[in-house]
Amino acid sequence: MLKRKDKYVIAIVGATGTVGREMMEILQERKFPVSDLILLASDHSAGERIEFSGRNWTVRQLVKDSFSGVDMAFFAAGDEQSLKFIPLAVKSGAVAIDSSRVFHADKMVPLVVPDVNPRAIGSHRGIIANPGSVAIALGTALKPLHDKVGLERVVATTFQSVSESGKAGQEELAHQTVALLNFQDVETKAFLHQIAFNCIPRIGNLLEDGYTDEEAALESELRKVLEADAVRVAVTMVRVPVFRCAAVSVNIETRTKLEINEARSVLAAAPGIVVFDDPARSLYPLQMDTAGKDDVYVGRIREDRSVANGLSFWIVYDNIRKGSALNSVQIAEELIRQ
């Protein structure tokens, strides 16, 4: 349990990665009460210096004893590091806020989107997990609709950017793009196939039934976050040649009918959502406009007339910020508040 203090000792595991750096920016922007900052990374990044609140902080190597005296530890370094070091952090008395998926199946670990299910935090026993980025964004957008008219089914297709594979993903898109424009062969490392000028209909590992593990996870994550066990979900996840931000094309079916204008006002009144939807003026959310934004942007809201109570819309969010780093910091804020 977190002890009440004026300021907290914060550790960031994966401090030199895309999400870790974004966390630092967000902690500064939101004036998070930090008394000391422990930046942790793998061996080869140790020694790097990173600015935070006008001071340079040295990145240290992640080791067993890294968490002594730490109040809250953000984990953004991948499955392996979370699995190995979170138990040690918790033993040291820290609350771990994890961005990996290794504790998602653990019923003792709440899966939290503070704008959606903040009360779930109360049940934690040292570990709180971020859902995957798609579940964070979809959960945020669907929550007010579910509360209003009852969600029955969600069909979603994603347009996910390369930044979910961190710097390596972004560099791969840039390198392949330059190579192709110069009529050279492309190298693939971060992704299984060429991503420049191509879409890859597969995110995660493929399972026996044809779904990927990420697609399968979304269904249970959404149900947990929305606290809606009966919601049925069908998702197709696609990687697109975009550097940052993800989009999702969504069709939902609800228990009772929601008129478009009502849907717009219900969404606009909910936390973490911006309705950006004026077709007549060619306004709808675009990935290029959404980098660095905190909210989930919703547009192209329209009736899905192919079913009794259907609604269709398009959401865009910054997968690094809203889909990951911001959610972790919001969990920490909610933890302090509670």
Add this chain to the structure above:
Amino acid sequence: MLKRKDKYVIAIVGATGTVGREMMEILQERKFPVSDLILLASDHSAGERIEFSGRNWTVRQLVKDSFSGVDMAFFAAGDEQSLKFIPLAVKSGAVAIDSSRVFHADKMVPLVVPDVNPRAIGSHRGIIANPGSVAIALGTALKPLHDKVGLERVVATTFQSVSESGKAGQEELAHQTVALLNFQDVETKAFLHQIAFNCIPRIGNLLEDGYTDEEAALESELRKVLEADAVRVAVTMVRVPVFRCAAVSVNIETRTKLEINEARSVLAAAPGIVVFDDPARSLYPLQMDTAGKDDVYVGRIREDRSVANGLSFWIVYDNIRKGSALNSVQIAEELIRQ
């Protein structure tokens, strides 16, 4: 009506465009019986020379009298030219095969995908229309499933390439990509928004109800082509930064249940379809692999468990070839056969 001959006088309106050039390639590949070729284009392209069957042909300016002696005229120059010149071509005795959408509402004009509804050709009165590219590809993929288990509802989200806006679209993607990689501002002309490293959730003109005219058209086109008036369709069309080929993420609901393996064999046995679906070996259709291909590629076939009789899959096709030029030539072939 087409008179039976050994070889035909063919006119191509829009001969210098992306689709027009593809038609010429396809006519040669398929050894289409051409006795004379009349290449037509706007004023500023007239005089260009294009090779066909080992001979150079001069592009002529499209005028009122261009169709004298023509047996079949392919129109691939846009709405305005089709509207103005197709009646003249028909008056001259030619059968017009149109790629624009201006005659789609005309009940006297059959909308034909030869692999799907070849008999509809019989009813023509001088004009036969190509459906839009998405309807051609989706119609091809859905036809065998509809015949087998009865299609009730289709939810689709598209990933459409810039080549649908012809050379201008492809040049815009290339120019914007280079500009962005050099930290320069981008210019937008062919599309309403930046397309490089961005997805645009709007294809066509936006209507009052929030759909675009292209999205709205797909529903009626699919119903016509599948000869299935009761099929319900919900589509979201998205432009992606890919040079050529389109992909569609599809969820369908059918009257009776179709097991995955059965779906695979039904699809594989149908004309115009290649099942390319081996998740274990990371095989699924990709836009980068599909340029220049004649078939609709179907992969990631899986059960959609969020509904009673649900199926989900991913299709990829060459929008210039299968989605347009090839379909026109196949209509002409079918016309000769009948």
